[in-house]
Amino acid sequence: MSTPQLHYFRAVPRDWANCPPLASSFQSFETMLFMLALHRHPAAVIACQSAIESALKAHLRAKPRAQINVASSVTALANQAYRRLGEFPAPRILDLTNLRNDFIHFGFSPEDDRRAITQILKTGLPLLLAIYADLFDIFLDARAIRPDLRDITSLTTSERDRVALVPEFGDQVRHALDVFALVKDQPHIDPTYCIHALAYLVGRSVTANFMSSAERDLAFGDKRADRAFEIEEGKRCRLEGIFSESWRFNCPICAEGASGFVCEVVEESDSRHGYSVRRGACPSCGFSISPDHHHLADVLLAAQLPAAVIAISSRQ
Secondary structure, eight states, X not given: OOOOOOSXXXXXXXXXXXXXXXXXHHHHHHHHHHXXXXXXXXXHHHHXXXXXXXXXXXXXXXXXXXXXXXXXXXXXXXXXXXXXXXXXXXXXXXXXXXXHHHHHHHOOOGGGHXXXXXXXXXXXXXXXXXXXXXXXXXXXXXXXXXXXXXXXXXXXXXXXXXXXXOHHHHHHHHHHHHHHHHHTTOTTSOGGGGGHHHHHHHHHHHHGGGSOHHHHHHHHSHHHHHHHHHHHHHHHHHHHHHSSSEEEEOOSSOGGGTTTEEEXXXXXXXXXXXXXXXXXXXXXXXXXXXXXXXXXXXXXXXXTHHHHHHHHHHTO
């Protein structure tokens, strides 16, 4: 049997390919990312729950086709001193499982998007991260190993071997959870925007697979490069003319948008730095943040905002 193919994992446990349930868990996790990029949020719930169940089966060495109860399995493992799993009471896990079952047996509609994303960010993803960390000693995000980490190259070799996801995807998983933590108690806010950057990054990573050779040449070829900077710089200048106070940040999605993510920065007394990012756009990759999504902007640009605030204050 050939080795299963993964798209967003950079490191996996040794002999993972010889453990079909664990390989299935990683594949289901990636399927969840694809479904989020396609805005098929209920289908992402189904894939997320499958990733959880398969990871538990791998650890418990369950027999093929064996059925497991996720809530009771997690509770039993938590009682064995797996501390991260102790943060997930059975009723919370059952809410996710029951929603998955509803979607499988009764289908879904766009009206289900909000509760689908809520369950993924409230329980599904955090539980999956805890399972991977406690049971397999791997982490989807490098900052789960070192919270103050600036770059993955600062990790030791043994630490890097435990960082499962390609860094930019691990970053966006963390950002989605951080944004949800800010808005989860505000029922008037649609939680689907919490995964906007993650979904956009995943969607952008697979776009070329659906292009013809001619379309790829237009999008990425030399002819585009000849005028790309001129066109994109013109768009940035127009944005700066529209925004009341602007700053160019590094784009959180694309490397081409270095110092090219133009944002409107406004004074806000309640914010940590006295300023907040209201909206922004990157002409290079097309990623944008609307005024209704300022929590997302603040999380994505948190590391860059202090320097921007100093510069903006000095020119006033």
